[in-house]
Structures are given as C-alpha cells and as structure tokens.
Amino acid sequence: RNGNEGSITRKLDKAGVTYDTIFWQDVVKRTYVPKDGFNILIVMISLGLHARPDVLKSTVEDLTKTMQGVSDTIGFYLGTCGNYGWNIPKWCASNGYKPAFTFCDCNGNVCDDCVGINVAGGPRYMEMEKKYTGYLYVFPAMASNYDDFMNADKSESLKIENSITDEMREELGIEPGPDGYMRWLLRLGNYEHILKIDTGIGDRENFDKNVSVVAKRTALSVKVAEDGWASLQPTDDLYKNCKSKLPQ
Known part of the structure; x- marks a missing residue:
C-alpha cells in the first residue's frame, strides 16, 4: 500500500x-x-x-x-x-x-516499452510504425490510466504552461490548459489519429469509452489496428x- x-x-x-x-x-x-x-x-x-x-x-x-x-x-x-x-x-x-x-519477444529480446510489450517486441513495433505513421498508440492500460501517464512530470509541465503568454498562445494556436498544450505538441509531431490496439485484456467494459475520452482530449480521430498486431x-x-x- x-x-x-x-x-x-x-x-x-x-x-x-x-x-x-x-x-x-x-x-x-x-x-x-x-x-x-x-x-x-x-x-x-x-x-x-x-x-x-x-x-x-x-x-x-x-x-x-x-x-x-x-x-x-x-x-x-x-x-x-x-x-x-x-x-x-x-x-x-x-x-x-x-x-x-x-x-520479452519470442526470441528472448527485452520489450523496451509499453507499446513493444503489447505487440510482442521491437521489430514488430517498427513494422507497425511504418504502417501506422502519425498515430498515437492506445491500448487498454493506457486508455484507463491516461491521466497517470500524462501527469508523469506535472510540476515541470505546469512551469512550461505558465510560461506561455496569451500572445504566444494566440500566435502558436495553443488552447488553454494541459489538454490544449498536449494537442499542440501532437500537431507539431504530425499526429492525426489514435490507433486503438485491443489486447483482449484490461478494462474491457470501459475500453471503448476510455479511448473516446482520450480522442476528445487529444483532438485525434480513432482508427482500429488490424487484427494480428496485438499479442x-x-x-x-x-x-x-x-x-x-x-x-x-
């Protein structure tokens, strides 16, 4: 505890x-x-x-x-x-x-991050990035814990947000609040869609709803990964x- x-x-x-x-x-x-x-x-x-x-x-x-x-x-x-x-x-x-x-993947190589874990390793992750470029990858654990992921360095993020003047927001098109700042960052990275990766586990009842919430907050449209990517x-x-x- x-x-x-x-x-x-x-x-x-x-x-x-x-x-x-x-x-x-x-x-x-x-x-x-x-x-x-x-x-x-x-x-x-x-x-x-x-x-x-x-x-x-x-x-x-x-x-x-x-x-x-x-x-x-x-x-x-x-x-x-x-x-x-x-x-x-x-x-x-x-x-x-x-x-x-x-x-680890099927060859014993460590899966380095949460996306690699959900698609069975780095090589498959790289293949997925080629196919789904400009996507924010969202799986059940991320969808249900979005705020925990985003608030990882909240104090530093607040400092950055507070340093942005109204004139800068208007010039750069940054909406108020943390979601507005995240939307701006995603636009800078040319993100256009959320890629919904369904692993079949996690919060099944609320997965669709949680993904919709993330989509609304990021202003990204939702696309569903083809069968076979999640593992x-x-x-x-x-x-x-x-x-x-x-x-x-």
Missing part, C-alpha cells in the same frame, strides 16, 4: 479476486505473514516514473534488492522506458539474485517463466 495500487485493486475487485493491501515495511520486517501456498506479492510503483528513466531504474533496482529475502522469483511487469539496454533479469543474475523475468505472448511467457521457478 503506497498510493499507487488503485489500478490493480480495481481490476482485482472487478474480477472478484480476494487480496490484502499491506505496507511495504510490513513485508520487509516480516510482520505480515502470507497465507500458506502460492502467494503473489505485487509491488506497485508510480506510472509517472516512465518520464524519469534514471529514477525508475534506481527505484526498481532498490526494490529488487530488498525483495530478495521475501520472494522465490520476481516478474518485472514494466517497460525500460528510456533505459535502453537495461536487462533487469540479466542484472539480477549478475548479482546472484533470485530468478527474474520481464517482458499476449510476452505477458503469457512472463507469467509462465516466473511460475516455473517456484518451489514445487
């Missing part, structure tokens, strides 16, 4: 999965005693860290060191987000840590690999 657990608890509640929310110190100090059998410990970190790669890396590595005494294996459900070449499982192995896995291979393999290393 650290204030970042909202998205996962909503999913668990909707699925009818029972769980305990606990403070990290209770895990570290062993004051929390898990139930006998197969237990999954989920440590949530701020989505905003994707905008601060150095802090993301140090946070994850520090947590990993602490988790050595309370886990049998660790699955890293995250992208490297600007830390290209950061292979967390290899880093764990080099330090003699517990078995660790992250999202759960990295997600399925990550879970299977972790489970294979648990004591029998």
